[in-house]
Amino acid sequence: MSEQPYEHQSENPSPHDHNDQKTLSQKNAASYWQANLRLLAKLLAIWFALSFGCGILLVDWLDQFTFFGFKLGFWIAQQGAIYVFVALIFIYAWRIQIIERQYGVDDDAEESSV
């Protein structure tokens, strides 16, 4: 799974050379995008369920449960959701990099940030 052709393609979108590679890379790019959208849908579902679902719509119902001295709904709205937001971003950064490598579209080969 070499990155070369894809970088090449994004740099040089001239239609006449590397026709074979272009079709392959386009196919890969399309599958990568589909995989990315599926991952986004899952994570955003959690984001929505927690913030708007538990923190706002169901907050009164959840408040009947106690969680470490808090009413559960209140705790999610003022503490819990924020922790999960941080986790969601790092989970996305981690999962999407695995998917990128799988489809050969990652940016590892480029100049490092460190």
Add this chain to the structure above:
Amino acid sequence: MSTQLLTYLFVGASFALYIGIAIWSRAGSTKDFYVAGGGVHPVVNGMATAADWMSAASFISMAGIISFMGRDGSVYLLGWTGGYVLLALLLAPYLRKFGRFTVPDFIGERYYSKTARIVAVICLIFVSFTYVAGQMRGVGIVFSRFLEVEVETGVIIGMAVVFMYAVLGGMKGITYTQVAQYCVLIFAYMVPAIFISIMITGNPIPQLGFGSEVADGSGLSVLEKLDGLLSDLGFGNYTEGSKSTIDVFAITAALMFGTAGLPHVLVRFFTVPKVSDARKSAGYALAFIAILYTTAPAVASFARLNLVDTVHNTSYEQAPQWFSNWENTGLVGWQDKNNDGLMQYSAGADNEVTIDRDIMVLANPEIANLPGWVIALVAAGGVAAALSTAAGLLLVISSSVSHDLLKQTLMPTITEKQELLFARIAAAVAVCIAGLFGIYPPAFVAQVVAFAFGLAAASLFPAILLGIFSKRVNKEGAIAGMLLGLVFTFSYIVYFKFVSPELNSAEHWWLGISPEGIGFIGMLLNIGVAFGVSRFYAPPPAEVQNLVDNIRIPSGAAIAQSH
């Protein structure tokens, strides 16, 4: 040493640090000026983003607002953090891959239109100026309260410091001063919060103290005791809301989508080397922000509890020291309506105590009986929070003028050197205008700062989102959507806030949504219109479709930017 002297020392030392950093990181090229050379480490960028994001409002006012709103205060906590999930998942990586300098750059290229670029510049300037005016005012207020100088003098000193590092250093200077400012402000926020948590609950971690028992032997938890005290005084329970669910939903959504659409936050993600760094960087930014945002609701409950406990039915002579200290600033007041010499605090007409929400953070060190240097630290932290946000805002204003308006639209022939000069002039002019807003605050400033979010949500956020996730939305659709979102949200706010403020109540609101939350509806309208109008016009040209394909793929970002 007196507290006054310590405060001068702390604030002066922090200014010297910021100016030192500015001189060390002077910008040499437009790339340095707009995106700090594009080589900022994701953790550094995360810290800078956190300082950029947390303004005078987050530092000084937020805990106080939550303190008086109770559970309804969740709209700010959820709204101002949840937006980072959208930013990290839906916008930042793709904007980084696009790899130019400004947000209007993206909108102008993606919608292949100078008109779209100009509309984006207008939205950006509108959002950023309403926001920056509040920051300069915040600087002035901190100065006047802690250093006892005139608000005007405070604003001018603040302007001079921002001028130094924003005009000289551009994004490069701002990035490294913001890192220093984050450290100052988070330390200044946490020290009093930890001590007040120990004082009330015996637990040094505010997030845990928040759910613990009060250390007075009553066996009640902080929130139980607070609910009990407040309902006795005629207030609603702290842990129950009074806003309608639909309004809480809309306000939270407007704040979230607005956060993700704020140009001064978005542009920070242009500064990291790679697409994967942009994602991680947003994660670090939110983690740094979460330290303050999970502490604020704890401080809010401690401060309210302590306030009721120590002030209500106390005789004026025995009032706590901090009460009399802050009385001459006008932030707290007492009027003995029934002439019994006791301070009655309640929700009804017999209430005798007036309390400004800002007191909850500003007086914290004194409430917890902390030494003078902690008070000095809070002053330095408040100034750091206001200056870091002001600088970030001024930078996006100046780069949209020099880059988008001049270089890309009106004067395409200017050289890079001239563009850099124009960027510096624009930054200098923007600093002066912001300073004027701070000295002569238009009466509406305080009311409109929150609406910057509604406008960002209704105008910029959908245009960027659709530009990445749809290939079908064309320039006609995007321009119509942005204009409609902006005009609709703006009109709704102006109508209820300025034209007919007497009608500003739930029964007159459209769908029961307050002006604070209307940006969410504006955003939905924007998206609907963008898709609808796009259907009647040709799809974007092939090169734009290729551009969209290209930004969706992470590889090639570092190379693309070195051109």
